[in-house]
Amino acid sequence: MGSVRRSQHxxxxxxxxxxxxxxxxxxxxxxxxxxxxxxxxxxxxSLANGLVFEEDIVLVDNYLRRFQYTIVNNPIVTQHLGTVDVIDDGHGECIAIYSTDMKPNVLALGIGAAAHNGLLKVKKILEGTI
Amino acid sequence: MGRRILFITTDQQRFDSLGCNGGTIARTPNIDALAKNGINYTRAHPQNVVCMPSRSTMITGQHPSTHGVWMNGVALPFDAPSIAATLRNAGYKTALLGKAHFEPLLDPFQLFAETRMATQKVFTEMQTFADGTVAPHRGFDHMEFATHGAQGSVHYAQWMRENHPESLGQFFTVLDHELEVSAVGGGDTNAPQVKFNEIQREWYHTDWVADRTIAWLDSLDADDDWFCWMSFPDPHHPWDPPKSELGRVNWRDLDLPHGYPTDATTRKNILAQKPLHWSKWYDGSFVSNYEAPLHWIPATLTADQVREVNAMTHIENELIDEAIGRVLKMIETKGWTSDVDIIFTTDHGEFQGDFGLLFKGPYHVDSLMRLPMIWKPAPSANVTPAVVTAPVGLVSLAATFASIAGLPTPEYVEAPALPFNDADAASRGFESVFTEWDSVLFGKIIGSRTIHRDGWTCTRMLPGTLHDGTEGELYNHANDPMQHVNLWNDLQHKAIRDDLLADMRSTMPEQVLPLRPVDAPV
Structure with missing residues (x-):
């Protein structure tokens, strides 16, 4: 199983x-x-290269602030669970964490790269620097 | 007008593959002529033995610890130093035709310019830098990409899809259904990553790279200064040259390479002297890196498979040499020859059967580290041909290009321009060369640091999954040119080992931390 985790304060x-x-x-x-x-x-x-991924939303937990989804009906992806957490840092701010566990293993790295970019962007949006 | 620069790279080519370096199979007259009339470096090392870190060293003039591309899959930042940008700022027209690979090839979200350019069928992408300046990606006016086959987001694959769709399936399929490097065998011997490719020779990527180089050069004005990086994807696996060319070298006629121990017990005994990751890769119990097929076990490699892989490689090298010949002819036709410097090299080597192995990985021996490197200065520069035996690295290329252009050495580079001869090397302190390895792949961690100096290669393993940091390798090339005898734990050689380690500690650049994220396997 390919497992990656990306986070941003x-x-x-x-x-x-x-x-x-x-x-x-x-x-x-x-x-x-x-x-x-x-x-x-x-x-x-839908990705910029035209690829479309179908996903099942597994969990939207507003108490835990946890979102989970899984890619389905995909000819390449055989197992997948994506988890996005927003955690209180104890000082009134937060840490966003994007985790992916999947097969094929190596695709997790590509989703990790996208998650890294995505978390940087959402940080800028929320901090008002974009 | 100044001196123009033709920078020719191949991918994964051994030092001994060329006639000028003792090769006896592949006919490489064009490259041999460059060596005869120029400077042939016989101890040139990469600063990392896989593509992305090594190519990033070429363009930045920095070690991987500094430019931060510490393994394949880590992108070189778009605003990293670039000798192409430096030359462009000095008035040079700049292009890269062929394999770039400063950014991941597997990029489904199109996060990187190389992928975007090919998808959008454009040849440059303008970047905005922190100081507000806007300039072409990595300083190239024109970028046109190819890689090992006709798949993925590269211009060559686009061209094949549009012009020769019937031949797309003829190439070896590089990745398997798990997107791992494929272990599928083919050819006559079922050797991994070998396939008889029915593609017409003139459609194969080697000729395409030469064609695109000629087209770009032909677009220039006669008095333009230019820097042209012609980057062939071969002889990197897969080994699937056009079938029409297989008659050049019959694998059944080949002797086994000197580095291939024919007896399995001998192979195991040699590998047992080395740090554990060697043996554990050989028996298939630990595949640390993505560059070799996950489901291929080196111990299963047969002598005939070694012969066939070598034959395919020799054929690919002949095609490269002929493609270079076409480009040189075009340059001659344009009347540029007397003012063109040509540098030929590669990014790293290939086992090609040495130790009973194929492909590459965290193994710092001559198979992967000793590279062909030739500089034929422009005839107008009146440089005397020479053979340089002093250790040099790809890290010196950027400063060399700057010197050819008459520019000062860029502040960002970490090594001086290549020496003209051994006396020049001695006077300018070319004593040692470093190579680094770091990889982290789903919990498998391997790291090492290597110095080559005074005919010794010394590698210190870093703490990781298999090693605690006390292991290493020490080879005396004078007595052991194949690096079969590891002297790391030999008390008689402790003094030279410790001296080399101290030298490495004091002079190798510190690794810039934190490490940047791995965005793809390759």
Whole structure:
């Protein structure tokens, strides 16, 4: 199993960060994709190269501030669980953590790279530097 | 007008592959002529033995610890120093045709310019730097990419898809269904990554790179100064040259390479002297890095497979030499020859059967570290041909390009321009050369630091998954040119070992921390 984790400290409250990170339909605002569409517990995301990923939304836990999803019906991806956490840093600000566990292993690195870029962007959005 | 620069690189080519370096199989008359009329470096090392870190050293003039591309899959930042940018700022027209690989090849989210350019069918991307300046990506006016086959987001694959779609499937499929480097065998011997490729020779990427180089050069004005990086993807695996060319070298006629111990017990005994990652890769119990097939066990490699891989490699090297010949002919036709400097080298070597191994990884021996490197200065510079035996590194290339252009040595480089001869090397302190390895792949951690000096190669393993930091390798090239006898723990050689380690500690650049993230396996 390929397992990666990326994180960013964000200078805003956990609740404020969760408003965007915890909303599955707002992924395109910060993650490097061109669009996303949500219907019930399903989500479809479109990449710049034309690829479309179908996902099942597994969990939106507003108390834990945890979002989980899994890529489904994909000819390459055989196992996947993505987890995004927003954690109180104890000082009124937060840490956003994006974890991916999947097969093929190496695709986790590519999602990790996208997550790194995405977390940097959401940090700028939430800190008002973009 | 100044001196123009043709920088020719191959990928994963051994020192002994060329006629000028003792090779007896592949016919390489064009490269041999460069060596005869120029400077042939017989102890040139890369600063890392895989593509991205090594190529990043070429363009930045820095060691991996400084430029930060510490393993394949770590991107060179878009605003990293670039000798191409320095030359462009001095008025040079600049291009890179062929394999770049400063950024990950597996880039599904199109985070990197190399991927975006090919997808968008453009040949440059403007970047905005921190100081507000806007300039082409890495300082190249024109970038046109190729890699090992017709897949992925590179211009060559686009060209194949648009012009010769019927031949796309003829190449070896580099990745398997798990997106791991494929262990599938082919050819006559079922050797890994070998395939009979039905593609027409003129559509193969070697000729395409030469064609695109000629087209770019032909677009220039006669009095332009230019820096042209022609970067062939071969002879890197997969070994799938056009089938029409296989008659050049029959693998059945080849002797086994000197570095291949024919007896399995001998192979195991040699590897047992080395740090544990050697033996554990050989028996398939520990694959530390992505560059070799995950599901291939080196111990299964047969002598005939070694012969066939070598034959395929020799064929690919002949095709490269002929492609270079075409470009040199074009330069001659344009009337540029007397003012063109040509530098030929590669990014790292290949086992090609040495120790019973193929491919590459954290193994700092001549198979992977001793590179062909030739500089044929422009005839107008009146430089006397020479053979340089002093140790030099790819890290000196950037300063060399600057010196050819008549520019001061850029502040960002960490090594001086290449020496003209051994006396020049001695006077300018070319005594040692460093090579680094770091890799972290899903919990498997390997690191090492190597110095080559005075005919010795000394490698210290860093603490990691298999090593506690006390292990290492020490080879005396004078007595052991194949690096079979590891003297690391030999008390008689403790003094030279400790001296080399102290030298390395005092002169090797400190690694810039924190390490940048790994964005892809390669």
């Amino acid at each position: 964000i200078k805003c409250s956990p609740d404020k960060a969760w408003q965007i990170i915890g909303d599955p339909s707002r992924l395109h605002e910060w993650f490097p994709i061109v669009s996303c569409r949500v219907e019930g517990n399903k989500r479809w995301i």
